[in-house]
Amino acid sequence: MSVEKSRRSTKRSRRKDSKRAEDGARHRPPREEAVVLDDLRRLSQSPGFVHALATLTFQSNVITAVDDFTVDDFLKIYSPDRLIRNETNLLIGLMLSGAVDPTLQDPSVTTAYVDDAIALLEELHQAIIAQGHEVFFGALQAHRAGDEKANPLRSGVLLREGIFYGGESAFPFQYEALARERYAPDAAWLQKNMGFDIGEAADVLTAIRKIGSDKFQTHQRTLRQQGPTEWTWLPIFGFSIDEIINLVPLSRAKVEKIVEAFTITELDPELKISRVGSYNKAATHPLTRLKNGALLSFLEYGAMAALYENPFYWISKDKRYLGEHSQTRGHFAERFVELTFCKVFPTDFVYRNVVFKNDAGNAIGEADVILFYGYRAFIVQAKSKRLTLASWEGDDQAIAQDFQKAVQEAYDQAVDCATFLRDGVKAFVDDVEIDIAKHGNVREYFPICITSEHYRRLQIKVLQVSTSGRRKS
Numbered sequence: 001m002s003v004e005k006s007r008r009s010t011k012r013s014r015r016k017d018s019k020r021a022e023d024g025a026r027h028r029p030p031r032e033e034a035v036v037l038d039d040l041r042r043l044s045q046s047p048g049f050v051h052a053l054a055t056l057t058f059q060s061n062v063i064t065a066v067d068d069f070t071v072d073d074f075l076k077i078y079s080p081d082r083l084i085r086n087e088t089n090l091l092i093g094l095m096l097s098g099a100v101d102p103t104l105q106d107p108s109v110t111t112a113y114v115d116d117a118i119a120l121l122e123e124l125h126q127a128i129i130a131q132g133h134e135v136f137f138g139a140l141q142a143h144r145a146g147d148e149k150a151n152p153l154r155s156g157v158l159l160r161e162g163i164f165y166g167g168e169s170a171f172p173f174q175y176e177a178l179a180r181e182r183y184a185p186d187a188a189w190l191q192k193n194m195g196f197d198i199g200e201a202a203d204v205l206t207a208i209r210k211i212g213s214d215k216f217q218t219h220q221r222t223l224r225q226q227g228p229t230e231w232t233w234l235p236i237f238g239f240s241i242d243e244i245i246n247l248v249p250l251s252r253a254k255v256e257k258i259v260e261a262f263t264i265t266e267l268d269p270e271l272k273i274s275r276v277g278s279y280n281k282a283a284t285h286p287l288t289r290l291k292n293g294a295l296l297s298f299l300e301y302g303a304m305a306a307l308y309e310n311p312f313y314w315i316s317k318d319k320r321y322l323g324e325h326s327q328t329r330g331h332f333a334e335r336f337v338e339l340t341f342c343k344v345f346p347t348d349f350v351y352r353n354v355v356f357k358n359d360a361g362n363a364i365g366e367a368d369v370i371l372f373y374g375y376r377a378f379i380v381q382a383k384s385k386r387l388t389l390a391s392w393e394g395d396d397q398a399i400a401q402d403f404q405k406a407v408q409e410a411y412d413q414a415v416d417c418a419t420f421l422r423d424g425v426k427a428f429v430d431d432v433e434i435d436i437a438k439h440g441n442v443r444e445y446f447p448i449c450i451t452s453e454h455y456r457r458l459q460i461k462v463l464q465v466s467t468s469g470r471r472k473s
Contacts, residue, residue: 030126045098048105052113054234093282097271175304185328207247333382372439381410414447
């Protein structure tokens with residue numbers, strides 16, 4: 001059973017039985033981020049490290065039980081040894097930035113690799129936290145000296161830690177279902193330019209996921225027949241084109257195109273990870289091809305997240321089509337909200353694309369979706385703005401700009417629409433006026449912002465960056 005973990009920004013201590021974790025991360029200040037990252041790079045490019053990576057991935061994402069699953073079995077997902085997806089992807093990216101030697105080492109060597117990776121990842125996290133401490137205490141001193149505007153919570157240095165170590169936004173099956181719907185209108189473009197559509201890509205990635213699950217069962221029997229020097233979890237993460245073709249009714253050529261679109265190879269020139277938050281191609285290309293031809297899929301979650309996110313970047317290269325896609329992408333978010341509301345509330349209480357007009361008949365505002373229920377109105381504004389790479393790396397200005405476009409503008413629009421409703425401004429859907437009076441005496445208004453993108457630690461950014469919270473509606 002595979003799982004993905006969300007992590008609080010305040011990271012817990014690592015392995016108690018790891019001497020390096022105790023002596024390194026606890027008993028001395030963390031080294032500079034770049035120094036720790038270099039050590040991680042050297043470790044990940046050691047002979048046979050790919051088997052340690054398989055062990056770490058297995059331990060972090062698979063729950064096992066002797067017989068029936070119990071509460072204690074599921075509590076294992078809170079083990080301090082577990083890696084989040086970004087940490088696993090970091091190890092994959094650092095490993096593939098050099099040549100991969102897949103030779104299986106002595107079990108003691110593989111175990112040491114695992115312990116060292118955990119300890120270094122902990123030290124890396126502490127190094128990032130230490131940078132935030134400097135900013136925080138610097139602002140605190142400035143505030144004590146009379147600078148009332150000093151606010152460390154607006155610093156990109158602090159937000160960078162939350163962005164990298166924050167929790168996930170959806171489950172794998174949700175990413176798959178939403179991707180199929182989101183890019184369905186782009187089927188013709190995808191077929192013409194990529195050689196497949198989103199449904200076919202989803203089928204292939206789902207097949208790879210099933211191959212891994214099936215291999216877990218058979219590999220357990222194999223391990224029982226092997227000696228300790230032969231033990232490795234790497235085979236359960238492997239797959240082949242033939243195995244996929246046996247599960248999906250697609251041609252070999254199409255399957256190969258789909259796999260290639262999501263694959264990264266060792267020594268990829270784009271793998272230039274210089275700091276936490278740098279672009280990591282291993283995170284956006286969840287399938288790995290080694291020089292010996294082996295195909296690997298370490299994170300099923302990563303595959304489904306890439307299915308949801310990557311097509312946008314393919315499409316964005318076609319400037320002539322991008323405008324059309326932007327329209328359908330916006331409609332997807334609006335329709336998702338509308339359909340979700342309609343699953344719970346009467347459909348005649350839900351309105352989409354509501355336009356407010358003044359007495360002269362001119363449009364002065366628009367709400368993506370409005371729900372009337374009881375004496376409340378819920379005004380929803382949906383956006384599809386992504387975090388830019390600069391924000392991932394902790395750039396203050398980029399974080400503020402991304403937040404402005406993804407959340408702040410939506411909130412401001414929703415507050416304006418709430419004001420229009422309160423003031424009795426006429427509202428229309430397809431030029432037909434809404435009879436707001438039939439919904440009773442609406443006297444409470446709730447502006448709601450929806451983003452269709454993965455936006456880590458959004459609630460923290462709202463508290464730290466938002467300015468409209470002080471507006472009165």
